[in-house]
Amino acid sequence: MIPVRCFTCGKVISTEYEEYKKRVEAGEDIREIMSDLGLERYCCRRMLLSHKEIIDDLNPYQ
Amino acid sequence: MEISFSRLDEDIARFTLKDATPAFANTFRRTMIGEVPTLAIEDVMIYDNNSALFDEILSHRLGLIPIKTDLSEYVRRSECSCGGEGCSSCQAIFTLSVEGPCMVHSGDLIPADPKATTVSTDIPVVKLGKDQKVVLEARAELNDGSEHAKWQSTLACGYKAYPVITIDDNCDACGNCVEECPRNVLKIGKKSVEIADGKLEDCSMCRLCEKACMASGIGDKPAISVKPDTERFIFVVESDGSLPVKDIMTSAFGIIKNKADSLVDVLNEISGAI
Amino acid sequence: MEIKVIELRDDLARIAFIGEGHTFMNALVDEILRDPEVDVANYSSEFHFTDPVLLVTTKGGKKPVDAIREAAVAISGNCSGLIETIEKS
Numbered sequence: 001m002i003p004v005r006c007f008t009c010g011k012v013i014s015t016e017y018e019e020y021k022k023r024v025e026a027g028e029d030i031r032e033i034m035s036d037l038g039l040e041r042y043c044c045r046r047m048l049l050s051h052k053e054i055i056d057d058l059n060p061y062q
Numbered sequence: 063m064e065i066s067f068s069r070l071d072e073d074i075a076r077f078t079l080k081d082a083t084p085a086f087a088n089t090f091r092r093t094m095i096g097e098v099p100t101l102a103i104e105d106v107m108i109y110d111n112n113s114a115l116f117d118e119i120l121s122h123r124l125g126l127i128p129i130k131t132d133l134s135e136y137v138r139r140s141e142c143s144c145g146g147e148g149c150s151s152c153q154a155i156f157t158l159s160v161e162g163p164c165m166v167h168s169g170d171l172i173p174a175d176p177k178a179t180t181v182s183t184d185i186p187v188v189k190l191g192k193d194q195k196v197v198l199e200a201r202a203e204l205n206d207g208s209e210h211a212k213w214q215s216t217l218a219c220g221y222k223a224y225p226v227i228t229i230d231d232n233c234d235a236c237g238n239c240v241e242e243c244p245r246n247v248l249k250i251g252k253k254s255v256e257i258a259d260g261k262l263e264d265c266s267m268c269r270l271c272e273k274a275c276m277a278s279g280i281g282d283k284p285a286i287s288v289k290p291d292t293e294r295f296i297f298v299v300e301s302d303g304s305l306p307v308k309d310i311m312t313s314a315f316g317i318i319k320n321k322a323d324s325l326v327d328v329l330n331e332i333s334g335a336i
Numbered sequence: 337m338e339i340k341v342i343e344l345r346d347d348l349a350r351i352a353f354i355g356e357g358h359t360f361m362n363a364l365v366d367e368i369l370r371d372p373e374v375d376v377a378n379y380s381s382e383f384h385f386t387d388p389v390l391l392v393t394t395k396g397g398k399k400p401v402d403a404i405r406e407a408a409v410a411i412s413g414n415c416s417g418l419i420e421t422i423e424k425s
Contacts, residue, residue, distance in 0.1 A: 004126040011217045014185050058114040059191040063414050065421050085366030092359040319415035321360050322408040324337040329405045
């Protein structure tokens with residue numbers, strides 16, 4: 001699961017993850033998506049950029 | 063002391079604090095970050111959780127969800143008239159009951175107090191698969207950022223000294239400093255370099271302009287100099303949404319004032335006793 | 337606020353502030369030092385979980401407790417002024 005807040009500054013970033021993922025898959029420029037979503041600082045940007053979602057792999061094992 | 067806002071929104075403010083000492087500016091900053099109380103989930107009673115996340119991870123995620131706080135309605139549990147047992151004036155209760163397959167969002171938390179709701183309704187908490195289920199009761203309480211970062215009301219909260227840029231008469235408007243400035247604070251004027259309109263506050267006082275000026279062979283002193291003004295501070299305060307920035311600022315000043323006032327009272331008692 | 341007077345003479349006061357940290361102490365010391373009759377104003381805490389101890393010495397017959405009180409009054413006055421301007425904007 002995406003962390004609820006940015007580790008460094010505490011901004012809630014998890015709300016933007018769904019849209020971010022969708023737009024990345026649609027092939028948009030990542031820099032523009034992030035600026036669009038209001039992620040100004042690089043601490044918040046790396047939260048989305050470096051996230052690997054593994055909840056679907058874990059779910060079968062409870 | 064004086065405050066003038068250049069921007070004041072619900073969740074972000076930019077302002078300058080004038081005629082203050084660095085010590086006072088820092089105390090103000092530290093109070094806003096660490097001592098303005100907000101609500102955050104502290105206790106979670108988990109009745110059922112067979113999701114992929116452990117109970118403690120789930121409660122940690124719940125704790126980080128910002129909750130709209132009315133400071134006039136809630137008091138800290140340790141200072142409550144109920145004696146810390148937990149009542150409606152020191153606790154906000156939420157219930158959550160979701161069955162998969164679906165994503166559990168912060169909006170699924172149903173508040174007992176309609177005023178103390180989550181700031182955002184679409185913070186993902188956990189993804190549930192088929193036959194997975196989460197049933198829990200969460201209790202939010204008032205506390206401050208020095209206890210845990212989940213109670214911190216501010217995000218980016220800081221200040222810098224106001225930059226003072228002076229350009230001497232011997233500036234020949236060569237433009238080396240204009241090119242070097244990473245924030246485009248300077249521009250070339252008629253006779254000398256000038257500060258671009260409204261850009262002064264962007265200056266980070268990196269002094270690359272001074273270096274560039276020296277490198278242009280102007281002599282042993284640069285024609286441009288950047289100094290911090292130690293009595294004026296540019297503040298940026300961002301809120302996580304639990305409190306409007308204006309409330310954060312007023313309650314921070316209120317906290318400092320209360321401390322100072324109660325110190326005066328205590329000292330009066332002491333000097334009366336001597 | 338809870339304080340503990342450790343030492344009190346005509347020109348020296350040593351006071352522990354229970355439960356305070358740098359946040360308030362630094363501003364208080366800075367404000368006390370603005371008084372020209374104050375010689376030394378300093379605070380220190382042995383460990384970061386112990387209570388800070390404020391040391392104030394004065395010259396010219398001023399009572400150190402008065403210097404601390406005046407500083408606290410000044411801080412309080414600054415805050416009330418600022419609260420007013422924020423509420424107006």
